[in-house]
Structure formats: structure tokens, C-alpha cells
Amino acid sequence: MITGSKELIRDINSTLVLETIINSKPISRAAISKQLGLTKATISAIVQDLMNRNLVIEIGSDDTELGRKPILLSFNKKAGYVISVDIGVETISALLTDLQGEDCSLKQIKTPKNKNQLIETLYRFIESMNPLGAKPPYGLVGISLGIHGVVHDNKVSFTPYYDLSGIDLATLLEAHFQTPVFLENEANLSVLGEKTFMYDYPNIANISVHSGIGLGLLIENSLYTGYNGRAGEFGHTIIEVDGRSCPCGNHGCLEQYVSERALLQEFAERKQLPEVNFDMVASMYQTGDKDAIEVIDHFIKYMSICINNVLNTYNPDIVIINSSFTIFFPGLTKLVEQSLSSRMNSVTKVVPSALQDSSILLGGICIVIKNFLGISTLQLRKTKLI
Numbered sequence: 001m002i003t004g005s006k007e008l009i010r011d012i013n014s015t016l017v018l019e020t021i022i023n024s025k026p027i028s029r030a031a032i033s034k035q036l037g038l039t040k041a042t043i044s045a046i047v048q049d050l051m052n053r054n055l056v057i058e059i060g061s062d063d064t065e066l067g068r069k070p071i072l073l074s075f076n077k078k079a080g081y082v083i084s085v086d087i088g089v090e091t092i093s094a095l096l097t098d099l100q101g102e103d104c105s106l107k108q109i110k111t112p113k114n115k116n117q118l119i120e121t122l123y124r125f126i127e128s129m130n131p132l133g134a135k136p137p138y139g140l141v142g143i144s145l146g147i148h149g150v151v152h153d154n155k156v157s158f159t160p161y162y163d164l165s166g167i168d169l170a171t172l173l174e175a176h177f178q179t180p181v182f183l184e185n186e187a188n189l190s191v192l193g194e195k196t197f198m199y200d201y202p203n204i205a206n207i208s209v210h211s212g213i214g215l216g217l218l219i220e221n222s223l224y225t226g227y228n229g230r231a232g233e234f235g236h237t238i239i240e241v242d243g244r245s246c247p248c249g250n251h252g253c254l255e256q257y258v259s260e261r262a263l264l265q266e267f268a269e270r271k272q273l274p275e276v277n278f279d280m281v282a283s284m285y286q287t288g289d290k291d292a293i294e295v296i297d298h299f300i301k302y303m304s305i306c307i308n309n310v311l312n313t314y315n316p317d318i319v320i321i322n323s324s325f326t327i328f329f330p331g332l333t334k335l336v337e338q339s340l341s342s343r344m345n346s347v348t349k350v351v352p353s354a355l356q357d358s359s360i361l362l363g364g365i366c367i368v369i370k371n372f373l374g375i376s377t378l379q380l381r382k383t384k385l386i
Contacts, residue, residue, distance in 0.1 A: 010046075013038060017046045018055065019375045021075050022100075026059055028070035047073060054079045054137045055373070077102060080138030080372065081131045084364030085122070086146040086186065087111065089161045089211045092121070095361035096129045099141070099369055101197070101380045105129060106361075115163045119172055126177065140179050141372040144364030145169055146186040148211060152229035154183050160247035161211045161261070182367050187214025187232055188223055189363030190353075194320055195221075196366040196380055198354045201317040205310050206353075207234070208360075209323035213255040213306070217314060221377075235259065239305060258302035260324055267295045282328045299325050300332065304339040311340075311348055322353035 013036075020032050033043045050056035057076045061069035077100035086093045088111060096105040107129060112121050126143065149159030156164045170181040191206035195218055206216040213235030217224040225231050235255030236248045243252025256262055260278075268276045270291040285292035307319055326332050330352070337350040353359055370378050 013042060014046050014049065015375055017043065018050060018075075018373060019377050021050075021056055021073055022373070022375070023377060023379045026072035026074045028072055030070055032073075075100065078133075078136055080136045080141040082142060082144075082365050082368045082372075083126055083129050083140065084144045084146070084189075084361045084368065085126065086189075086360045086364070087118075087148070087164075088186075089148060092125065093357075093361060094125060094129055095358070095365065096131060097365050098131075098136075099372070101362060101365050101369070103132070105132070111162065115165075115167065118164070118167065119169075122169075122173065123176055126173075138372075140177060142180045142182065142368035143173060143177060144182045144184065144189070144368050145173075146189045146360040146364055147183055148186050148214075150229050150233065151183045151185050152225075154181075156183065157229060158248075180368070180371060182364070182371065184364070184367060185214060185216075185225070185229065185232065186210070186360045187216035188225060189216070189361075189367070190214075190322055190355075190359040191216025191218055191320070191363070192223065192366045193355055193359035193361070193363035194353065196378055197362055199318055199320065199351075200379060203314070203316040204318055204320065205314055205316040206320045206322060206359075207303075207306065207310070209258065209260055209303075209321065209325065211261045212259050215310065217316075219314070234306065234310070237306075237309065239302065254302065254306055258299055258306065263295050263299060263325075266298070267291060270295075278324050278328045285329070296325070296329065296332070300335050300339055303336050307336065307350060308340055316348065318349045318351060320351055320353050322356065322359055326352040327356055 016036055017032060020035060021027060029040065029043050029047055033040045047056060055076055056073055058071050059074045060072055077098040080099055082097055082099065084095045090111055091108055092111050093106065093108045097103060109125055112118055147156055147159065148161065150157045154170045155168060170183055173181045187206060187208040190208050191204055194206055195204055202221045204218040208214040208216065215232040215234035217232055236246065236250065236253045238250060238252045239254050239257065240252035244256040245251050246253040246256050264276055267281055281292050281295065285296055310319060321333055333350060333352045355362060366378055
């Protein structure tokens with residue numbers, strides 16, 4: 001029999017009440033009592049404490065025909081604000097929201113090529129993000145950093161396409177801003193963003209195709225990162241023995257054949273151009289250009305191999321593809337799904353990301369909010385970025 005102190009039980013009940021208020025529409029004390037099976041007196045005491053802490057507010061009465069109209073409660077999303085940063089290879093993006101992932105402000109800058117300039121750049125960039133309106137009682141409650149590489153123990157351990165080695169980002173930013181800072185792999189943040197704002201499944205595989213290829217995994221609603229953060233480095237699975245060299249030290253890694261960087265480079269070489277972008281590929285593809293068609297066919301081929309391996313390894317409820325390819329070519333996901341010939345794949349949905357470039361930032365928002373509030377479950381609605 002598991003027992004606990006009165007203080008522990010009170011804290012657990014308080015967390016349950018707060019989660020219920022956050023994840024519900026406006027709700028009354030009586031409805032919370034019924035839903036959680038706690039006494040009305042307990043609920044009233046907990047709600048009063050949450051109101052004293054500026055986390056819950058009363059917003060009016062429920063519209064009922066009989067008896068006394070119950071007062072409705074809502075989470076005070078204006079109690080603080082959150083900043084999420086995606087440190088991309090070419091661009092740094094930052095998103096500021098309230099504690100419900102709403103009232104967004106988005107900014108972007110170029111990623112400095114010299115890593116010694118990164119910290120000062122982040123200081124100035126984050127300082128430029130200020131909430132609108134009155135200053136919230138809790139202020140900035142946390143910062144998240146999305147890293148395009150491997151993260152372990154809140155530190156960067158490997159980044160193949162830019163150099164962040166030797167920089168303790170979390171410690172430096174925490175000291176400067178006096179708030180918790182959370183580092184996480186971009187694919188892990190992406191799957192958390194999809195789970196929180198779009199696809200409420202317990203088992204999700206989110207494939208992020210950017211400069212490399214990452215796999216964010218939710219297993220029974222929990223993020224799976226492995227014992228040292230390297231779980232989900234699916235771009236470094238080998239698909240061609242003795243194939244193209246990779247910064248990880250191996251040859252024939254998946255991301256050397258189907259990442260955005262690799263396929264754009266392939267198209268540029270075919271056209272004998274120094275560089276190309278997705279607009280050029282899309283335009284030529286629509287006119288029937290042979291090289292553009294072959295590049296897209298390569299994406300379909302290798303992404304199908306990737307998804308087939310993911311399905312047979314993890315058996316998720318849903319597979320999400322997050323890539324500029326699926327943004328510029330809306331029908332591409334269906335073509336990938338059709339190329340999966342195994343009977344074992346017919347029970348799993350394969351869908352394009354609904355959040356696209358914002359999924360990393362929204363996943364970071366989720367991590368900070370859950371840490372600040374001490375809750376484990378957070379379900380929010382899709383946020384429109386401005």
C-alpha cells in the first residue's frame with residue numbers, strides 16, 4: 001500500500017485540479033469535484049490557493065436554467081510569458097507566448113557563422129522579445145532552445161551542420177535572464193508541439209526533414225530520448241553500404257540522400273548552379289522538368305524506406321512528416337504512403353505536419369509551461385503565429 005504525507009497528497013490534488021482547469025473549457029468547482037472525485041471542500045480550498053497564486057481566475061457564471069448559477073473558473077494565461085528559440089543552421093527563430101501558447105510574437109534573425117558570437121546574439125535577440133500590455137506577475141517563466149543535433153543533460157553533445165561545441169548555453173542564459181532554460185533536440189520539440197496542439201495520440205513518430213533528419217518519438221505519451229539523448233537520430237541509420245560520407249563518421253547515412261540540404265544540393269549539381277531553393281524546384285517540377293521530377297522521386301523513395309523502418313521498429317499510432325518538401329508539394333505525403341507496400345503499414349496514418357515550421361517553437365513552449373506549472377498533461381489548440 002502506497003502512502004504519503006498530507007502535504008504530498010495536497011500537492012498531487014492541486015496539480016490535478018490545475019491540469020483539469022487548463023485542459024478544459026471554463027469549468028465550475030462542482031464540475032471539477034465530480035470529474036476528479038474529490039470533495040467540494042477540497043476543491044474549494046485548492047481553487048482558492050490557485051487564485052491567490054494568480055494561476056486561476058473567475059470569469060463569470062454558467063448559463064443554467066435551475067438553481068444557483070455556478071461560477072466558472074479559467075486558467076490565468078496572462079500570469080507569465082514564455083520564450084521558445086529554434087537555433088537553426090541558417091536562421092534563429094524565437095516565439096513569445098502567454099501561458100496557454102497564445103498571443104504570439106515571432107521574430108527571426110540569421111544564425112551567426114562564428115559560434116563565439118552566438119551567446120551575445122542570443123542575449124540581444126531574446127531581450128528584444130517583450131510581452132504586450134501590462135507586466136505579468138511571474139514575468140518570463142522560462143526559455144527553451146531547439147538544437148539541430150544531440151542534446152543530453154541540458155547540454156549540446158553533437159551538432160553535425162554547425163558548431164556549438166564548448167558552449168554551455170543553458171548555464172549562460174540562465175545566469176543572464178534569471179529563469180530556467182531547457183535545451184532539447186528539434187525533432188523532440190517538434191513531436192511535442194504536434195502532440196500538444198494538433199494530434200492527440202499516445203504513440204507518435206515525427207520525422208523532421210531539414211538540414212538533417214530527426215525522429216521525435218512519443219511512446220505512451222512520454223518523450224523517448226534513449227540513455228544519452230541519441231534515440232531518434234534516424235538520419236544516421238545506414239541505407240547505402242559504403243555510401244556517401246557523413247559528418248557523424250559513417251558512410252551511407254539516410255540524411256545524405258533525403259535531407260533538404262542533400263536534395264537541394266543534388267538539384268543544384270544537376271542544373272550546374274551554385275545554389276537553388278524550393279521555389280525553383282517547385283516551379284520546374286510543375287513544368288515537367290526531368291531533374292526536378294527525379295529529385296522528388298528520390299524523396300519519395302527514401303522517405304518510404306525511412307517510414308517503413310520506423311513503422312516496423314516502433315509501431316506508432318501516427319507518423320508525421322515535417323519538411324519543406326511536404327509544404328511545397330502538398331500531395332507528396334500521399335505518394336509516400338502509397339509507396340509503402342507492406343501489409344503491416346495499412347493500420348498507421350501518415351500525415352504532413354499541420355504546424356510546419358512552428359512545431360519546434362510550440363514544442364518548446366509546451367516544455368516550459370509544463371515545467372513552470374508542474375503538470376504532466378497539456379492540450380492546447382493550434383496557434384496562429386504573427
